[in-house]
Amino acid sequence: MHLFSDSDKITSKFIETLTHPITPQNKDNLLVGVDLGTAYIVICVLDESKSPIAGAYQFAQVVKDGLLVDYMGALKIVKQLKKEIEDKIGCELKNAAVAIPPGTTINDTKYIKNVVEGAGFEVINVVDEPTAANAVLGILNGVVVDIGGGTTGLAIIEEGKIVSVADEATGGTQCTLVIAGTYKIPFEEAEYLKQNPEKQEEISGLLRPVAQKIATIIQKHTNKYNIDGIYLVGGTSCLLNIEKVIEKELNIKTFKPQNPHFVTPIGIAMNCVQSRNSVSHGH
Ligand SMILES: Nc1ncnc2c1ncn2[C@@H]1O[C@H](COP(=O)(O)OP(=O)(O)OP(=O)(O)O)[C@@H](O)[C@H]1O
Ligand SMILES: [Mg+2]
Structure with missing residues (x-):
């Protein structure tokens, strides 16, 4: 399955x-x-x-x-x-x-x-x-990472039980600010551009450093654990290829479901x- x-x-x-x-x-x-x-x-x-x-x-x-x-x-x-x-x-x-x-x-x-x-x-x-x-995902071992608008929250799960949680202030708002700054456009316009299906390749490249920062956050909170899978949810996980950037940075298999938001x-x-x-x- x-x-x-x-x-x-x-x-x-x-x-x-x-x-x-x-x-x-x-x-x-x-x-x-x-x-x-x-x-x-x-x-x-x-x-x-x-x-x-x-x-x-x-x-x-x-x-x-x-x-x-x-x-x-x-x-x-x-x-x-x-x-x-x-x-x-x-x-x-x-x-x-x-x-x-x-x-x-x-x-x-x-x-x-x-x-x-x-x-x-x-x-x-x-x-x-x-x-x-995780009530929806049902992960038994790994880390569930909720990359939302304002924060990235994570829960480390071992044998179905949450053993550690953390939350840090990096997320979609920061992505939008990077786009607004780069293209010199207002926040609302940048938010719209970020979600434009035709611009996903370009946005994905531009936001690679933010995705790498999120990888660093995951690393910081999981390095004491033996993590064999990262599971992304939250609206910012919609970003094209964010799972690939994180997987490459941390060398841990990274997955995202459909409709992560x-x-x-x-x-x-x-x-x-x-x-x-x-x-x-x-x-
Ligand atoms: N297709 C998309 N591509 C990139 N980002 C997206 C896309 N769809 C939504 N987002 C971003 O996801 C974020 C919202 O995600 P979500 O609804 O999970 O956050 P939230 O729950 O409101 O915030 P938080 O959990 O941080 O309080 C916004 O920053 C939004 O711009
Ligand atoms: Mg949220």
Whole structure:
């Protein structure tokens, strides 16, 4: 079986439900994940068998380096996305799980919870991002690296258990700044150019140093472990050939699934279950 066959199936199903939502048979046990990211706010809804039924997302700059910088802005967007999905599937969303970058302090966790609860959810679990991602990937040994907008988070996994997590401030925003600087264009234009399918070769070359920096971050946090596989998720993993650059730098096999930007949000939803020891990192 292909390494990412489950992940690829679930992310492409999720994408389909963004435009073709499914009305759930059982409206009581929906699993909801709210990903309050640096670049995107994503809500993912799964039915009780963990199959995607709906979702919505919006580009938003309300979080910076894992820190909430625009409470009201975040609240407004989460409320809107929640309502949008509720209208589409014809029922109320109640419980939700949220995620935090590894090592987030308890205080920042509270802010994120406050936003999601302020928008009308009951937050029943808080997980860290790479742990959420691995709920989808199901890696048994290796390192899951979530390269998002603001940060690169990683979780080292041995025999299915997370043994170490870390988070550092390098990601897609830095890529966009490099493009903006190189072409002397505004940030928004650079963001657009970065994702232009026709420019991927050029962008990939230009951003090679950022990919190498990410490789250095992975190396720094994994060098005490015996890592035989690197698994990339997060929007910045969409960059053409980023897995090849990292593999070459570190000489460790590096893989990425399809639609890497939706792996973490779906994984958050999979963790929408009551948990007593939900926040285990950072103080
Ligand atoms: N096709 C693409 N090519 C390059 N970068 C992309 C592409 N698609 C999305 N990105 C980048 O991915 C980033 C967003 O990824 P993601 O949604 O995983 O981040 P986030 O969860 O909002 O941020 P973080 O996890 O750091 O808080 C943005 O910087 C965006 O520009
Ligand atoms: Mg993220």
